[in-house]
Every structure is written in C-alpha cells, then in structure tokens.
Amino acid sequence: MIRLDRKQDAAPALIHTTVTLDFDARQKSRQRVVLDDGREAGIQLARGSVLVDGDVLTDAERSVCVRVAAAPEALSYVHCHDRLLLNRICYHLGNRHVPLQVTCEAVAYRHDHVLDAMVAGLGVTPRACCCAFQPEPGAYEGHAHAAGGHHHPHSHGHGHADHTAALDETPRQAHG
Numbered sequence: 001m002i003r004l005d006r007k008q009d010a011a012p013a014l015i016h017t018t019v020t021l022d023f024d025a026r027q028k029s030r031q032r033v034v035l036d037d038g039r040e041a042g043i044q045l046a047r048g049s050v051l052v053d054g055d056v057l058t059d060a061e062r063s064v065c066v067r068v069a070a071a072p073e074a075l076s077y078v079h080c081h082d083r084l085l086l087n088r089i090c091y092h093l094g095n096r097h098v099p100l101q102v103t104c105e106a107v108a109y110r111h112d113h114v115l116d117a118m119v120a121g122l123g124v125t126p127r128a129c130c131c132a133f134q135p136e137p138g139a140y141e142g143h144a145h146a147a148g149g150h151h152h153p154h155s156h157g158h159g160h161a162d163h164t165a166a167l168d169e170t171p172r173q174a175h176g
Helices: 083-095 113-121 163-169
Strands: 002-004 017-021 030-034 040-044 056-058 065-070 072-079 106-110 127-132
Touching: 017 030, 072 113, 083 106, 083 113
Parallel strands: 002 040, 017 065
Antiparallel strands: 030 040, 056 065, 072 106, 072 127
C-alpha cells in the first residue's frame, strides 16, 4: 500500500493519479483511501492537516504524486443580489455552525431540508446542486488556499470540471 505522508509545496511536473475526497474526508489527516486509479493508499499527515482541492500528496521518496480532488456533494445554493439579505442568511447559517462556501453574491452549504426551510423563511429559495464543497476555513485555521477570504479555483484535469466554478454557473435567482 502507498503511504502518502507529505504535502507537496510546489506542484510537481508529473502527477501520477488523483484521489477524490468529499469535505469530511479532506478533514482527516489519517485514513485509508482508494486512489482514482484503483490502488489503495494510506494518508498519514500531521494531526490537524486539512486537504483542499488541488493539494498534492507524496510518499517519503516522492516517487508517487497524488493530486487531491474535491468530490461533488449534495449542496443547497442561494444566489442573492441583495447583499444585506445574503449577510443575514450567512449569519443565521453560521450561527448554527454550518460550514459555508461564500462568494460575493452566493452561499452554499450541505443540503439539509431544515436549513433550506430556514433560508426560505428569510425570503430566498435555495436550489439544489451537486458540486465540490469548499467552505471557508475557520478563523483560527490559517491560510489553507482561501487567501484573503476568497477562493482560488483549481483545475485538476482528471476528467470532470472544476466543481467549485459550477456554483457560479448555477441558475441565478434575482432578489432585491
């Protein structure tokens, strides 16, 4: 079994394969995974390590380079031109400690019918989508690819589109 125990700082010239992980799996620093090419691997990073779409993992000899891809997940998506209303929606979701992926005019969270009803009660109808989930890191978690509070999408080139960009392409709903 391949032992992936290092995050590569700079993108290597050759990526051997990818591993597609959902948000929960990207939070685990130690786990067994099946790479997208079918091989088994163990991820053994420093405790507290968090993976994001585009990270590259290697073994001790740097003989295997594996790019992390964020798996599509069932999300609820809210697009809102009214910035005050969007702020209120984010406040109420955040008050429930819900991980949020935030853009200038939209917010996405894991699909949950109770949260959808709450958001609808604020005046906006959430839409379902299946996209990669890249929520904001916690305020105490450091940089982790969300520099300056905005997301830098990564293209990982393994056959499916950049799922994060799909949030921006979700049908828009005009409000306010």
